[in-house]
Amino acid sequence: MESSKLLGYMLGQTLRVFKNQMVSEFKEMEIELTIEQFVILSLLNSNCDLIQRDLASQLQKDKSIIVRQINCLLENQYVVRLTNKDDKRVKNLILTKKGFEKLNQMKEIASEVSGKLLTGISENELEIFQNVLLKIQENGGIEEDTFNCGFNQLK
Amino acid sequence: MESSKLLGYMLGQTLRVFKNQMVSEFKEMEIELTIEQFVILSLLNSNCDLIQRDLASQLQKDKSIIVRQINCLLENQYVVRLTNKDDKRVKNLILTKKGFEKLNQMKEIASEVSGKLLTGISENELEIFQNVLLKIQENGGIEEDTFNCGFNQLK
């Protein structure tokens, strides 16, 4: 029970560790994308039906932020934005070859960092860890569907 | 193994859930402090020897950010900043009565939110979950001492 008071702090510290490692790896490999942009590319790659609205709701950010992030990815030719034929309001987002390659490079780094940070943790512990994270998100009211969507995409 | 790729994303999403809940609770209770400021007050309360340098290293932020956070807490009289007698470079940070009361109020909220988010998770699972978080931080190079310090303080 006492540990419950620490939840946010523990999560925050741990995420910070992960992010810091990723940022320094990105810097070393001269990758000029941010972690958030990496996440966006990951999501787009695993589900090309995702539109900006979906990204906003999954990442729980304002839609204007997503627009600007995509603009940035666009300028650097990692992604293409096309108006949907059936509904001219929506824009489809497609990774370019360059974007795909960069994504794979970043995934590689993420995998290494995760591997490093998870050394000494058993499969079983990892499984429980992951389930607790999922459970917290469920309890927090993130709809199963939306979340599982993101979850599967990143595998 | 496949799950390792998700680590950062999972942590990020989960932390977001927690933060959102806290922010909306804070808003509801008309608490005008941020989560970060709450954490700083917690740390200061449990170890009054902590100075700005320590806060910066524990929270892994630039010292300038800490100065400004403290300035803000100062303006609202949650904290007092005093020059240390033995070493005039050092500033000691002491919670005011107002700060202490506000801290308790926020701790109450944090406890409720954590409790809500952790429902349906067994003691055993929680223990493993916590250990994995600690392990990740260790693997990430956060020194045991520094970290345990923060950990214990928040109990």
Added chain:
DNA sequence: CACTATTAGTTGATTCTTGCAACCAATTTA
């Protein structure tokens, strides 16, 4: 069909946060 509401996306203004470098004053080290 026409009117209204809703939706996806975009833009602008504004604020908040962050990171970096320069800097001061006090203290250590050599």
Added chain:
DNA sequence: TAAATTGGTTGCAAGAATCAACTAATAGTG
């Protein structure tokens, strides 16, 4: 005593986030 280090502070610029207003397209309603 001179040089280096340390804790703290400030200024500035870049990035991220918020909010409101707005367009264009579509959906819903009578």
